Amino acid sequence: MKKLILYTIGFTSFLCCVNNKKEDSQKSWREQKTVVEAITIPSISKVKNGVKFINTGPRGGSYINSDSTEIRYTIFRVQIVNDTIIPLNLELNFPETTIELLPDSSILLNISIIPDSLTPDNIQNNLNFGVIGIEEFFESELSERYMLKTSIPPKEQHIVYIGIKFVSELDNGTTRSILFINGQDIVAPFLPQKSIKINNKNPEILDLVYGIGVDPPNNYNLIPCGKIKY
Numbered sequence: 001m002k003k004l005i006l007y008t009i010g011f012t013s014f015l016c017c018v019n020n021k022k023e024d025s026q027k028s029w030r031e032q033k034t035v036v037e038a039i040t041i042p043s044i045s046k047v048k049n050g051v052k053f054i055n056t057g058p059r060g061g062s063y064i065n066s067d068s069t070e071i072r073y074t075i076f077r078v079q080i081v082n083d084t085i086i087p088l089n090l091e092l093n094f095p096e097t098t099i100e101l102l103p104d105s106s107i108l109l110n111i112s113i114i115p116d117s118l119t120p121d122n123i124q125n126n127l128n129f130g131v132i133g134i135e136e137f138f139e140s141e142l143s144e145r146y147m148l149k150t151s152i153p154p155k156e157q158h159i160v161y162i163g164i165k166f167v168s169e170l171d172n173g174t175t176r177s178i179l180f181i182n183g184q185d186i187v188a189p190f191l192p193q194k195s196i197k198i199n200n201k202n203p204e205i206l207d208l209v210y211g212i213g214v215d216p217p218n219n220y221n222l223i224p225c226g227k228i229k230y
Contacts, residue, residue, distance in 0.1 A: 050084035051206065051228060055178045059128045060164075063135045072166045073138060074175045075114070077129050079159050082152040084230070090158060092148040092208070092226040098167055101212070101219040108168040111210070111223070112138070112145040114161040123159070131161055138165045148226075164212070173215025179225070182207040189217065196222050205229050 057076035065071050082088045094111045101107040118137055120130035128134060137145075152158045164175065176190040183195050190213030198207045206228040213220040 050082065051088065051181065052079075052081040052083060053179050053181075054079035054081065056125075056129075057177065058175050060175075061128075065135075065139055071138065072170055073134065074164045074177075075128050075131055075134070076162045076164070076177050077123075077159060078162060078179045079123075079157050080152060080179075081157040082154055085154050086230055087154060088152045089229040090148070090150050090152055090226070091229070092160065094146045094210070094225050095223065096146050099212075099221060099223065101214055101221050104219045106168060107170060107214055107219055108166070109212075110165045110167060111212075111225075112142075112163045112165070113148050114163050115142070115145065119159070119161050129161060131163075134163065138163065162210075170214070173218070176213045178211045180209055180211070181228070182209045182224075188213075191220055191222070192217050193220070193222055196224060198224060200227075 055076065055078050058074040059076075060072070060074035062070050062072045080090060092113060094113065098108045098110055101109070114131055114134070114137065118131055118133050124130035148160065150158055160179075162177070162179075164177070176188075178186060178188050178191070180186045180188075182198055186194060188194065188211055191211045194211075196209060200207050207224065208226045208228065210223045210225040211220065212223070
């Protein structure tokens with residue numbers, strides 16, 4: 001009888017030990033799985049999803065220049081929002097040369113970044129978004145109007161005003177545009193093409209593209225125009 005009691009106690013202890021090891025093993029597996037999942041979550045997707053572009057426009061009109069030529073122009077406002085926890089370095093660089101649209105290459109235009117001295121301190125949705133002196137700006141020869149370098153702190157935004165001046169005559173047609181990350185899924189029915197080929201293999205650099213459509217979707221162009229680095 002005594003041997004039976006000792007055997008029962010020993011067997012019970014063995015089962016408890018086995019169960020404890022099994023629970024420890026399951027706990028260890030769960031913890032390891034959590035760590036692996038945390039490691040394999042790509043940070044690039046978080047940062048990329050945390051950059052938002054709010055494209056608004058167009059505004060604009062026309063004016064008569066010093067050569068008595070009517071110049072048509074449009075203005076777009078882009079809010080670049082950094083919804084991440086790290087600063088983002090923004091670089092915009094538009095071509096200094098005249099841009100041709102496709103497939104009608106006779107439609108010519110210039111793209112400029114409107115300087116802060118001409119833009120409002122807050123968001124306005126009135127005539128030209130509150131931009132002043134636009135005619136004088138378009139007729140000037142400011143070299144810095146094609147480039148912008150700035151840093152956007154976490155949870156803040158930078159507002160860019162983009163001016164488009166038509167060099168060629170344009171009888172009619174609405175102008176549309178959008179600034180976006182190359183390869184990003186965008187809603188832009190005025191663009192027959194949504195991305196361009198850029199040889200960038202650095203996951204910490206997001207290439208920017210500016211898409212323009214005139215009398216959409218008949219004439220358009222996609223212009224590489226800078227990058228976001230973090």
